[in-house]
Structure formats: C-alpha cells, structure tokens
Amino acid sequence: MHCQSELAIGLMSGTSMDGIDAALVKISQDNSSVEAELLEFECYPYSEEVKETLLSLSKGTSGGTREICLMQELLGKLYADACVSLCRKAGVDKHDISFVGCHGQTLWHQPKAVAYLGNTIRGTLQIGDPGFICEKMGCPVVSDFRPRDMAAGGQGAPIVPYTEFLLYREDKDVALLNIGGISNITILPAKGRIDDVVAFDTGPGNLLIDQMVKDYTQGEKAYDEGGKIALSGQASKALLDHMMQDDYLKIAPPKSTGREHYNSDFVKDIYEFCTTNNISKVDMIATVSRYTAECVYHSVREFSSVYPSKLIVSGGGAHNEAIMTYLKELFLDCRVMKAEEAGINPDAKEAVAMAVLAHETIQRKCNNVPSVTGADHPVIMGRITY
Numbered sequence: 001m002h003c004q005s006e007l008a009i010g011l012m013s014g015t016s017m018d019g020i021d022a023a024l025v026k027i028s029q030d031n032s033s034v035e036a037e038l039l040e041f042e043c044y045p046y047s048e049e050v051k052e053t054l055l056s057l058s059k060g061t062s063g064g065t066r067e068i069c070l071m072q073e074l075l076g077k078l079y080a081d082a083c084v085s086l087c088r089k090a091g092v093d094k095h096d097i098s099f100v101g102c103h104g105q106t107l108w109h110q111p112k113a114v115a116y117l118g119n120t121i122r123g124t125l126q127i128g129d130p131g132f133i134c135e136k137m138g139c140p141v142v143s144d145f146r147p148r149d150m151a152a153g154g155q156g157a158p159i160v161p162y163t164e165f166l167l168y169r170e171d172k173d174v175a176l177l178n179i180g181g182i183s184n185i186t187i188l189p190a191k192g193r194i195d196d197v198v199a200f201d202t203g204p205g206n207l208l209i210d211q212m213v214k215d216y217t218q219g220e221k222a223y224d225e226g227g228k229i230a231l232s233g234q235a236s237k238a239l240l241d242h243m244m245q246d247d248y249l250k251i252a253p254p255k256s257t258g259r260e261h262y263n264s265d266f267v268k269d270i271y272e273f274c275t276t277n278n279i280s281k282v283d284m285i286a287t288v289s290r291y292t293a294e295c296v297y298h299s300v301r302e303f304s305s306v307y308p309s310k311l312i313v314s315g316g317g318a319h320n321e322a323i324m325t326y327l328k329e330l331f332l333d334c335r336v337m338k339a340e341e342a343g344i345n346p347d348a349k350e351a352v353a354m355a356v357l358a359h360e361t362i363q364r365k366c367n368n369v370p371s372v373t374g375a376d377h378p379v380i381m382g383r384i385t386y
Contacts, residue, residue, distance in 0.1 A: 003030045006098040007039075009083050009137075010355030013075075013105040013128070015181025015258055016206055016316060017054045018222070019045035020078060022086045023351035027359050034166050036356050040090035041348040044082045050074070058107050058259050068107070068127065075105055076129030080136040094137055101358025101382070102143040103350075104128040109146075109258045111155035123147075124156045130385040142358035142382040149368045154375030157256035161186045161199035161369050162360070163353040168312075168344075175300065175308035175334075177327075178350060179317025181207035182258055183296060187304050198304050199372040200253040203246070203295030204262045205317050208288050211267060216281045224285060227322030233286035236279050243270070243291050244298070253303055254374035292317065293326035300331075307334065314339040314346035358382060 005028045012021040024040040046054070057063040057071065079102055087094045104126030113120040130141040146156035164176050169188045176186045183205035187198040206223060213224045224230055248257055274284045300307065311334050317323050318338050328336045339346035360367040366378035 003028050005029075006359070007092065007096050008098055008355040008359060009086060009100045010351040010353065010358070011079055011082060011100065011102040012351040012354050013103060014315075014350065015106060016210065017046065017051055017058070017105065017181070018316075019043050020082045021347060021351040022082045023348045023355060024086055024090050024092065025352050025355040027355065029359075029363075034356065034359065036163075036167055036352055038345055038348055038352055040086060040092075041345055041351070042082075042086055042089060043347060044078070044085065046078075050078075054105060054107070059263070060108055060260065072127040072129050073132070075127055076132035079128050079130075080132040083133060083137050097137055097139050099139050099358055099362055100130075100133050100137060100141045101354035101356075101361075102128060102130055102133060102141055103145065103354050104143055106258065109157065109256065109260060111150075111157065111256050122150055124150060130383075134385045140362065141385045142361045143385065144383045145357060145361075145381040148379045148381045149373050149375050152368075152370075152375040152377055152379045154368060154370065154373030155254050155256045156373065158184045158186070158199050158201065158372060159357065159368065159381065160184070160350060160353045161197050161372050162194070162367050163356040164188065164199075165194050165197050165369070166356065172310075173306045173308045175311045177202075177296060177311055177313045179205040179292065179313065179315040179320075179323065180350070181205055181210075182262075183292060183317065185296060185299065187300070187306060187308060189306050194369060195371050197369055197372055198253065198306075199369065200299070200303070201256045201258075202299040203248060203257065203292070204288075205292055205315065206320070207259065207262060208267065208270075209285060209292070209320075212281070212285050212288060216285065223316070224289070224320060224322070227289060227320040227324075229282060230286040230289040230320070230322035231325070233280065233282035233284075235287040235290040236277075236283050238277055239270070239273055239279055239284065239287045240290060240294065242273050243287070244294065249295060249298055254372060286322065289320065289322045290326050292323055293330055296327065297330040310335040310337060312337055312339050312342045312344065314344060314349040316347075318346040
C-alpha cells in the first residue's frame with residue numbers, strides 16, 4: 001500500500017500563555033490511517049511583557065481594538081520566527097515544510113450564548129496573523145480551527161480529541177489528560193469508533209496555581225516548579241469542599257471552559273475563604289493543586305461510561321509532582337503515567353495535534369468530533385492562508 005509522507009509544523013499557545021510550542025512533524029498517510037512522528041520540538045517563551053499584556057487582554061475588560069490589532073500582528077511575527085528557528089534547530093530547509101498548523105492565542109472563548117445587541121451570541125477569538133508565517137515559510141498555513149465548529153452549533157472545544165483518536169487509540173480503555181492552563185481529558189473506549197470518544201475540559205489546570213504562586217513569591221516564580229510548594233503544604237478539606245461547589249463541575253458534556261470562568265472573581269473567592277478560615281498560602285496552593293486532580297476524577301466518575309485502565313498525562317501539569325501524586329491517590333484502579341512512559345512527548349503533544357488537524361483540513365477531511373463538541377454535524381475546521 002502506497003504511503004505518502006510530508007513535513008509539517010504545529011504551533012500551540014495555550015491558556016497558560018507562557019509561550020509558543022513548536023513541533024516539527026513527519027505525517028504519513030495511507031488509505032486507512034494517519035501517523036505522526038515528532039522530529040523536533042522547542043518551546044519559545046513569551047517575554048514577560050508579552051505575557052502580561054496577553055493576560056490583561058484575556059480578562060475582556062482591558063485593552064481595545066488598537067491593542068488587539070497590534071498583538072495580532074506581533075504574535076504572527078513571533079509564530080513565523082518560531083517556525084524558522086525550529087527548522088534551523090532540526091537542520092531542515094524551511095522550503096521542505098509542506099504546511100503549518102497554528103492554533104493561535106486564545107483571548108476569549110464564549111461557548112455559552114449571551115445576549116448581545118438584540119441577539120444571542122457565542123464566539124471564540126484566537127489571534128496571531130497567519131500571513132506572517134505564510135510569508136516567511138512559503139507554504140500554506142491552517143489556523144482559526146474553532147469557529148467553524150461553533151458555527152455548526154458546537155462549543156469549538158475541545159478540538160484535539162480527533163487527533164487523539166487517530167494516533168493513540170488501543171484495544172483497552174485509555175484516557176489522555178492534558179494539563180495546561182485548563183485541563184482537558186479524552187477517553188478512548190477500547191476498539192471504539194470516533195462517535196464513542198468522550199472528551200471535555202475538566203476544569204482548571206495550572207492557571208489558578210500559577211497566579212497564586214506568583215502572588216506568594218511576590219513575582220519571583222511564575223509557577224510551582226515540580227509542585228514543590230504544594231508538596232510542602234497540606235490540602236484543606238474545607239477549602240476543597242468549597243471549591244468543589246463550582247457550577248462548572250455540575251455541567252454535563254459537551255462543555256468547555258477557560259479564563260472567562262476561572263477569573264479574578266473566582267480567585268478572589270478563594271483568597272477570602274482562606275482569610276476567613278485561617279488557611280495559609282502554602283496550604284491554599286496545595287489545595288488548589290489538589291483541586292485540579294479532583295476535578296479530573298470527578299469528571300471521569302460523573303460523565304464517562306468507561307473507567308480507563310490507564311491515564312496518560314501531558315502538558316505542563318505532568319511536571320507537577322503534587323498534581324501527579326494526587327491523581328495517583330484518586331485513580332487507584334488505573335495506571336497513572338506521564339506521557340513519556342507511553343512514548344509521547346508531554347510538552348509537544350498539543351503542537352503535534354495542530355499539525356495533524358491542519359493535515360486533515362488540507363485533505364478536505366472533517367476534523368471535529370460532534371459527539372464531543374456538540375456540533376450538529378462534522379465539519380472541516382481551519383482557515384487556510386496561501
């Protein structure tokens with residue numbers, strides 16, 4: 001059977017807003033399957049100024065059209081530079097790249113309809129001008145994946161489950177958990193079809209922890225490296241019980257969330273509870289880290305008809321030993337493992353997914369999962385810039 005191979009680059013910038021994950025991928029396809037081999041990976045961090053501006057814009061209450069316009073163009077240039085740097089690191093001629101898949105940086109995700117100017121509107125906004133990538137790389141760029149699914153009635157998220165079904169399904173029940181700013185899980189039933197896939201955002205990943213660590217260290221640390229701060233404290237049952245009343249946890253899939261829900265008001269409520277109940281900041285960080293794990297366990301128990309035999313963890317949270325410890329304590333009858341143990345680069349997984357999604361777009365193949373996003377029908381996600 002003839003197998004075709006292409007080189008592609010996938011770019012991912014997540015809700016942690018810490019930088020650009022860039023993956024060089026060899027994508028091979030025959031008549032029945034698609035395979036993706038990671039050839040090179042690098043994370044290009046945002047400067048502190050860029051990160052702080054993005055965080056400010058993502059609140060939805062600051063900035064304006066000028067600021068968003070300029071950031072759109074700046075990110076486009078940063079994405080283009082990341083592609084060139086990755087090719088240089090890999091020793092690959094940039095003209096050998098067939099296409100680039102770029103997620104963009106989410107500023108706002110509104111899956112629930114709201115009243116707006118006499119209408120009810122849902123929407124999502126990822127920025128980063130793909131024209132700069134196309135100009136510098138000389139190849140098509142697929143971007144802006146989420147809006148097409150939303151136009152078909154879906155939530156525009158999660159979009160990675162399609163690629164996980166293609167690449168990672170097995171003859172046993174498997175769950176793939178990505179812990180970025182937000183945590184999302186995909187459950188692949190043994191020998192299941194794509195319509196059998198269960199996937200959704202479980203709740204916060206690192207974003208609450210990161211903010212509290214930054215406050216606790218007075219800006220010296222941007223995150224809890226290795227989960228050391230959390231492991232030095234003790235989770236508060238009272239605070240955890242309070243946080244588990246979060247309305248998002250009661251919503252059945254399809255569902256997705258982001259900084260729009262886990263916002264400054266959510267954080268303020270946690271701080272006020274800790275002050276009233278004399279909970280230290282270290283114990284608060286330990287509890288919020290535990291909360292990330294508890295949300296995952298709660299979600300699997302409440303919303304999945306299958307219990308996975310193994311849970312494969314990727315994203316920045318896979319490096320947080322506190323979160324990993326809590327997951328292992330909760331999922332007693334499941335092998336909790338870091339993605340490396342399954343032969344998957346935990347930091348590159350989402351960027352690889354962008355390359356695979358782009359491949360399907362260019363091949364004119366539907367690449368959403370309606371049973372996951374709630375879309376009325378399959379669609380081809382992604383806009384192509386030539």
